[in-house]
Amino acid sequence: MSFEHDHSHDAFPDEALPEGSVVDGAELARDIDEAFDFVVVGTGAAGAVAAHTLARAGFSVAMLEEGPWVKTREFGDRVYEAFRRMYRDVGTQVLEGHSYIPLIQGRCVGGSTVMNSAIAHRTPEDVLGQWDADFGLGAHVSASTLEPHFDALERELNAHAVADDVLGENNRIFLDEAAKDGLPARKMHRYERNCRGSGRCVTGCPNGAKQGMNVSYVPWALSLGARLFASCRVERVTIEHGKATGVLAHATGDGARSKGRTVRLRARRGVLVAASTIQTPNVLRRSGLRSRALGEHFSCHPGYGVGGVFDNPVTMSFGATQGAESTHLRKSDRIKLETIGMPPELAAVRIPGIGGELMRRMGTFANVAVWAVVVRSEAEGTVRQGWGGRDRVKLSLTTRDVERTRNGTAILARMMFEAGAREVWPGIFGLPAVLTSIDQVRLIEEAPADSRLFSFITTHLFGAARMGPTPEGSVVGPDFQAHEARGLYVVDSSVFPTNLGVNPQHSIMGMSRLAATRIAEAARRTAAA
Ligand SMILES: Cc1cc2nc3c(=O)[nH]c(=O)nc-3n(C[C@H](O)[C@H](O)[C@H](O)COP(=O)(O)OP(=O)(O)OC[C@H]3O[C@@H](n4cnc5c(N)ncnc54)[C@H](O)[C@@H]3O)c2cc1C
Ligand code: SF4
Secondary structure (H helix, E strand, O other): OOOOOOOOOOOOOOOOOOOEEEEEEEOOOOOOEEEEEEEEEEEOOOHHHHHHEEEEEEEEEEOOOOOOOOHHHHHOOOHHHHHEEEEEHHHHHEEEEEOOOOEEEOOOOOOOOOOOOOOOOOOHHHHHHHHHHOOOOOOOOOOOHHHHHHHHOOOOOOOOEOOOOHHHHHHHHHHHHHHHHHHOEEEEEEOOOOOOOOOOOOHHOOOOOOOOOOOOHHHHHHHOOEEEEEEEEEEEEEEEEEEEEEEEEEEOOOOOOOOOEEEEEEEEEEEEOOOHHHHHHHHHHHHOOOOOOOOOOOEEEEEEEEEOOOOOOOOOOOOOOOEEHHHOHHHOEEEEEEEEEOHHHHHHHHOOOOHHHHHHHHHHHHEEEEEEEOOOOOOOEEEEEOOHHHHHEEEEOOOOHHHHHHHHHHHHHHHHHHOOOOOEOOOOOOOOOOOOHHHHHHHHHOOOOHHHOOOOOEEEEOOOOOOOOOOOOOOHHHHEOOOEEEEEOOOOOHHHOOOOOOOOOOHHHHHHHHHHHHHHHHHHHHOOO
């Protein structure tokens, strides 16, 4: 079946939606009880793709999303405002462990794809090989089974290398220096149509260029007849006689009319949970699943940024937010090096100094570049439901994880000096806040490998409802169905047996599309029987 999108009209795709296709939980004046073939929990990378795939296959589909739908025309450039409206817990979630690591997620229609940088990477074949060798998944999930899904996603979301005219200096300096050093690097491949290089991905793309789920698969699914229940938080999946029968949700938002309103959606054929690695395990737990593997084997990619001050303007406010990368050290050192354009409000927390010194450095902001090391960490942690129903995530990085971060930081600092930086800000507690010569990079290399000394952040999340062939040690089978309940599918990266070493959204969408395609085929077979 072919599916053509019309991009010729002027309205953004999140406008002019089919009449009655969106129910806003924040404005709900009555309780809801409706039935669909499939109910999908979450509208991020995984949920939106699954919902669209099922709608395109001709099934009636409902999507539920805890957060609001913030439209393209509402996106501003104020970071706090974006965090307040679109980020989970206003961006204050943390990984608890040997150190506290901020964990950032979206909570809005489109999930974390609304504020992400649109970077698209296929799942590395060696990672899929590991999933086969260690978890016996090769017959079900492999490069060849995923390939048609990646092809379709790349076509539909227009994945391509960053264009030269929106590359920007932050990305260009990285690529030029990598070329001089003989470090293989490339322009990132991103899902976008006519990116204007406004460097504002983190507050939502004001141009509708980034192909987040809010302007792609969610509205496309609605145009195929799906319904969206926004600002509706799923409390649990209802399971009767070992089979998922629907979900129970309640309206979120402050509206007096909607307070206490419940949304019951019945699912004739199945419930797909795609609430993300952090929320999915707790949705499953609240639904009565008791697998010992539930909430275990959580993993992530901690990221660590390095700042450099150049003589000439870098102007991070122009250029693809993230536009250059090197995966050369992914296999050997488990690190990926990349650029990341930062708005001043976010970068400010890492700008050295106080008082006059801080003000002086803020004055150099136009000349600052920020690059980052992303680590395929070995550490595994847990996801539990804590006090007040909050998601509680624990993980302590291993010494090797920190050593790898430190090595990547040293490589980036050296590259910055070689590219002409007059100052490098390593951000490692106990080291000088400002390095002024390449000789000082050895201080980074000699820093203690203690995660408490580094300012990590993480946005790439995996595991905690792992896939595997048997109920011992896994939560879902290779058909994405929970071992404990028929018709209950998990289609986000909580099923990934390991982390990846590359940016995850493309893998998440590819896996979700694969899952939904198979679920649709199975449902058709059942209907025909
Ligand atoms: C700032 C940032 C930048 C990033 N950059 C990139 C990048 O460039 N490339 C890349 O590959 N990855 C990137 N990522 C990561 C990527 O966006 C995520 O891996 C991906 O979006 C995860 O997909 P998901 O569907 O599992 O979860 P999400 O996209 O987070 O969506 C889950 C949705 O489910 C909703 N939900 C949760 N619980 C419930 C419930 N109980 N009821 C109803 N709804 C619920 C949430 O509100 C959320 O909207 C970035 C992430 C962030 C935060
Ligand atoms: S850099 Fe700007 S125009 Fe390009 S995708 Fe990000 S927010 Fe949109």
